[in-house]
Amino acid sequence: MKKTLVKILKILLPILLGGFLIYLSYSQFTSAQLEEIKVYLRDADYSFIALGMLFAMLSHLSRAWRWNYMLAALDKKPTFLNNIIAIGSGYAMNLIIPRSGEVTRAVIVNRTDDIPVDQGLGTIIAERVLDFILLLAITATAMLTASNEILKFFENGLESAFAKANPIKIITYSIILIIIISIGVVLLKKLKLFQKVKGFLAGIKDGFKTIWTMEKKWWYLAHTLFIWFMYLAMFYVCIFAIPDTDSMPISAVLCAFVAGSFAVAFTNGGLGAYPYLISQVLLLFGYSAVVGTAFGWIVWLSQTFLVIIFGLICFLLFSMRK
Template structure:
């Protein structure tokens, strides 16, 4: 299979999967269920949707601001506007090519702020590690709040968390073996990989050299608190979910966090996954699905608006570069 066809398939398959899931969800519903869903979306309280939109925007600004704490130890400075536009352009790129955003984000800073790609990309990896730790904490809290029901949901969906954990450990083991092989080899391609890896490692280690560690930690907490609250307030916009306990909302948030990477921008998968969790815990179908769609649409609107503007204004505001 040639490389061009492989790239096309990597882009099109997740997108087609998302479109299929949307079609299947609507096709498998009765006309009355579809009408109830549209009614719930139409009648949702717009004030809370706006609050969610603003919180999403603030979280992205905070992420862009936090990035400077990892760049400074390596001697690089950059403008907040360029970092913010790089972040938003990266999120928008993920709608076209899943997981391409991190690369584009590093490339953007290389282009407009002269930060070497491998070092910028290394800081993004470190940032993802910090975010993963917070997500693990949220998963832990969700388990504490809703242990029995969440385990029952996973069992009902034939998902074995222990099996997933062992797969993760296996992948980590394979990665370590591969890195050791590359480190000991003198083969020219491996030498180039080692040079790239050294730059990545410098970027990743910047998190340990930060002068303002507490500021970085506070921004990380704010980012994820904003994520949670922007998700939580959507429940206030729909009558069927207003009284839903926080433990159930957190469980839906966790599932949505993993579902968003399954297709381009979570299209199709995210609303169905979030709605499925809420329905499992007893929320009416149209209210649960409306929650999933409104939550996804609000997050997507933030990315489409600011990501689109970023692609336009990055070259305009940096025309001298």
């Protein structure tokens, strides 16, 4: 019963969060502003959106090709088509249950090429670690290029917070927070959960090491750079879809891209979170909430449409091959 409840919550909570963010985003707009967003969506230049979808598709194909470099270290090498089927199906599953795509990929290549699920998952975790490192590098670059806007935002926020804050309450709450964190750390060390987390991190470390021991590691790294370049190119070309964003500075592009990338982890494929976070980031650069929201929805809808179509085709091919 408990496991069933956990599974249900894993599905429902991200959907509810996405729905709440959609409500939070649109509750701030008047009917005239909502109509303005609709006009942006209707009149967007979808030739740039199509180009962005092409770049995204190239990244998916590169990811499928890259995967075999690591699987070869396990003396396994599925066909390129089988890898595409696994990756497309995994992306589609992430829209239903966040982070379930990794398991889906491993299960599909297990069915098609008899690769053990745990070994398949190990290679996927390793590539996710490398992808996350690159995302962190892009995040650092975005923060450096937009340092003035970010500092201004925090300065205004801190001034407003300290103007209303009570020093005694701040000290009291800080002490309570430190005590709670300390107790939590002690309890975790005594529980089996700590050992599980420790073992999981060790597994990630071992999986990441295989990147440097594989036969064609430089090709693997080249594909990784190509994948993220395509992600950035996909996002960048979309700014030309509407007139009010076609002169967006690179600092704003990078910050919005990072916000969108992290939003995908919060809800099902970024549902609600993607356009909301992008609109909040673009506010720092002087763009209105209407423009930022419209732009966020244009990018999210186009990429989600691609994932759905790509995923359906892959599911169909998988069923035919079985």
